[in-house]
Amino acid sequence: MTASVISAGPIPGTGRAAQGAIELRQVSKHYGDVVAVDELDLTVQPGEFVTLLGPSGSGKTTTMMMVAGFEEHTGGAILIDGKPVDTLPPRDRNLGVVFQNYALFPHMSALENVEFALRMRKVPRAERRQRAEEALDRVGLGKMGGRKPRQLSGGQQQRVALARALVFNPAALLLDEPMAALDKRLREQMQEEIKTLQKGLGISVLFVTHDQDEAMAMSDRIVVMRDGKIVQSGPPEEVYNHPMTDWVASFLGDTNLIPCTIVERNGEEAVVDLGGLGMAKVRDRGANGENYAVSIRPEHLKFRTRVSAGNGCAATLVSSTNLGATVRHRLTAGGHDLQLRELSSDSVAGIRPDEELWVGWDADKAQLLVLES
Ligand SMILES: Nc1ncnc2c1ncn2[C@@H]1O[C@H](COP(=O)(O)OP(=O)(O)OP(=O)(O)O)[C@@H](O)[C@H]1O
Ligand SMILES: [Mg+2]
Structure with missing residues (x-):
């Protein structure tokens, strides 16, 4: 890391605490x-x-x-x-x-x-x-x-x-x-x-x-x-993790947007139907609109073994691209294209295109949001 050349300290000659509301x-x-x-x-x-x-x-x-x-x-x-x-x-x-x-x-x-x-x-x-x-x-x-x-x-x-x-x-x-x-x-x-x-x-x-x-x-x-x-x-x-709309989610980086219908809302949590991906528990910030989706950042989607508890689904690997520090995997699951990103150092060697896999995510990393665009 480069050494900082700007020195912080009390403001010379003032002794005044900064305000600035x-x-x-x-x-x-x-x-x-x-x-x-x-x-x-x-x-x-x-x-x-x-x-x-x-x-x-x-x-x-x-x-x-x-x-x-x-x-x-x-x-x-x-x-x-x-x-x-x-x-x-x-x-x-x-x-x-x-x-x-x-x-x-x-x-x-x-x-x-x-x-x-x-x-x-x-x-x-x-x-x-x-x-x-x-x-x-x-x-x-x-x-x-x-x-x-x-x-x-x-x-x-x-x-x-x-x-x-x-x-x-x-x-x-x-x-x-x-x-x-x-x-x-x-x-x-x-x-x-x-x-x-x-x-x-x-x-x-x-x-x-x-x-x-x-x-x-x-x-x-x-x-x-x-x-x-x-x-x-x-x-x-x-x-970043809890965008209210698909526009905010996409503006702040890559994300997987999966259209859904709401089955149940209980305060901070909701149960949604993700169509081909089944039912899932997700975070809910109370955004209201006509159409809904769930946003899961690529780095929050994980390869799992089928026996894992929690949210998940079967997926097929389409391609993997090494981006240096991270690897980007493209997958299809339940009729959706998904992106999964992992650290190169964590990347599992030897998975092949067309291989049947299981992917999952933590409920608190999946955000219910309103589809605007
Ligand atoms: N003097 C002006 N007369 C008419 N419209 C203006 C004037 N100044 C800004 N606008 C309009 O107001 C809107 C907001 O402009 P602003 O410069 O605040 O955007 P910005 O968020 O800073 O964008 P950028 O990221 O490009 O710097 C724009 O649609 C711009 O065309
Ligand atoms: Mg500007």
Whole structure:
């Protein structure tokens, strides 16, 4: 693992505990006929890392711009630390912001770029320099303050943008796809560094991504958005393992969706008829609709021996593909195509296409959901 270059610690010269509660109440944004954000209810607790996850055009940036104060909302109210901010200009909202296309001033050095945030806030010159240097140190760029943006790599520029967002000791950070321009390795490194920094400072973060792995890795809570609305929110594991709709299930990764009819619902559990796959006990979150399915992630489907208790069915292997760390098996069972994924190290050697097998899953890993699409 790469060593972290961003150091976390108390915010220099302040001794202040970070606050940063953000609350959106029924917030909407209409551009003429376009409803970009539709009556959004959202809270970020002090110190919490909340991620807006959704496809392109789902209203993530618009939401961030309204919280930051660069766009006016057309309905509802936005509160920061309990106070309405509707009439506050961006610089008085005490939020550090890294935009989707974070633009550094090309004619200014890294240090001047960071200082600029303090100049805007009328911090005296001597203090400005010192605080900007400390902020660059914090993101591991202490020695590069004199360089212009074009003399820095994409990852380094991204760190300057982060230093600029942190330098005035904001109550919360708004980060809109800050790592979109970075390659996978650097991205993962920055994810860890931002997480370390956030935990160390106890600062709240509202983060935007359309990358589900990034959302899973970083968030205390994921808020899934679609067409300007929240479709589900919760801790990453919960949203991933217990999606309410097929759309959420598919947006968060590969899944097996098996249409079903409900036989019985008892609070958190339901008994369903999976057609050719027989009856099964599954998790129920109470989603209601016209058509239902059960979602089972490929990694939760397991090869079993026929005598195993619990949910399961006979299956025929169609193909196996080694993907490096994992092996993907395609199967048919009861007229359905299924995907089973296992770690290469756990993979049973010698199973052949057309072989009759038995697959099963734990009831708490099978989620009853509503078929929307
Ligand atoms: N100034 C504008 N005028 C009209 N429509 C706009 C304007 N800004 C955004 N929209 C629309 O609002 C919707 C939400 O846009 P937004 O930029 O918030 O999406 P996003 O979730 O950030 O997408 P992406 O992942 O592509 O960044 C889109 O349909 C977009 O076309
Ligand atoms: Mg956006």
